[in-house]
Amino acid sequence: MFVLFSDILPLDENGLSATREFLLKVVEILMEYIKETHDRQAKILEFKHPADMRKQLELDLPDTGVTLQQLVDDCSITLKYQVRTGHPRFFNQLSCGLDLVSMAGEWLTATANTNMFTYEIAPVFILMEHVVLQRMREIIGFTGGDSILAPGGSISNLYAFLAARHKMFPDYKSRGLHSIRGQLVMYTSDQCHYSVKSCAAVCGLGTDNCVEVPSDERGRMIPSELERLILERKSRGHIPFFVNATAGTTVLGAFDPLEPIADICQKYKLWMHVDAAWGGGLLFSRKHRHPRLTGIERADSVTWNPHKLMGTLLQCSTVHFKEDGLLISCNQMSAEYLFMQDKLYDVQYDTGDKVIQCGRHNDIFKLWLQWRAKGTEGFEKLMDRLMELSQYMVRKIKAQPDKYYLILEPEMMNVSFWYVPTRMRSMAHSREREKLLGQITPVLKGRMMQAGTLMVGYQPLDDRPNFFRNIISSAAVTEKDIDFLLAEMDRLGHDL
């Protein structure tokens, strides 16, 4: 069968049945991948080093196009070597899992293939954005306000930074750097996501003016240190203007104390941003929202990524503002070819001029569809279940203190620990033993990837050498997967 791309729509106007045949074959491959993703006997990945991987794949771009059957085979081999991030034993990232309703939404999104900058070409999706983002602001505790979906949490944080600077220094937009007389300074904890520091680098402050506030032994910002560092910079004539509080830090899952931070921001008239990219999902849970996120409604802006705890497909990241009108005022460039003011409809529905990008991907439909399926209660149940599983893992770790060393009691779904191989079990815990545990951690991770049976992330943090950070944010995980995880680590690592 030598059917080519020119034998299907749109080049062959009579190609509907060939088109259907081709697409159904692709869907079959996707179904096979979905089946394997949920099969606990199947591997998470087939690891190969880059040079070997390259040999398995026919990546070259041909001068003469290949057949549709070859494309189907290309799709198949692509997924063969893809890491199954929805596998119940994939604990490696903040975004794990494969929510099939959200995935169906992503399929529809791809088919609709539209840009989100104007109502003109995305009417239904734009209205969905309004409804979903307003609901998210209500859950945060904002009345009114404005929001936008951005390409990732880092860019969401950047939008917050830009709005804050615009609010305080509206001349910056037209007059640039020289309109601000003095050194702007921003604050964030030493546990924050690196994107906060990146705002200082890309927005002209310089990273030296992103002040890292020390955190306590559980990774939470120390408010008295924040105040001290604000006063210290003020005494040098600098202009503190922005504080980022993190709700769910990347490694430890710590929550900065929002109420005391809000008090300080109020006292010194600073913009308060909450980076809840990771922890935001817990806003759904009446059981776990407080005290972790108490006070979030006092923030000026909040980043919240549905693609993490809520399991929405990648990527889906939102940023919310208490004050309406800031996004448009800050970012509007009034491109005349796109945002004409004399259109047929109410041009307030053209969201494109609220953002610094032009093209914007449709990240709303998969979230809207998922929310319709689960209901708000479904998200609450999911949060409570993920917390329950994390606590289960903590109990299991504590029950086997010879094999696993829990680093701290987690506030959310990050479980941080060292695996202890047999030869180190009789050693008393000390800095020396931590150093040795830190050395075997990447070796064990390597063994996991070679075996293909388990993936758990690791990193050093501050003066702690490498340790495992296990994330439970997939609805596919059950207690038996956590039992497996611990047993598998021991099977793979006892002799290290």
Ligand code: HLD
């Ligand atoms: O910045 C991060 C974003 C994600 C994610 O969206 O899954 C960091 C991590 O995950 C991570 O797993 O450390």
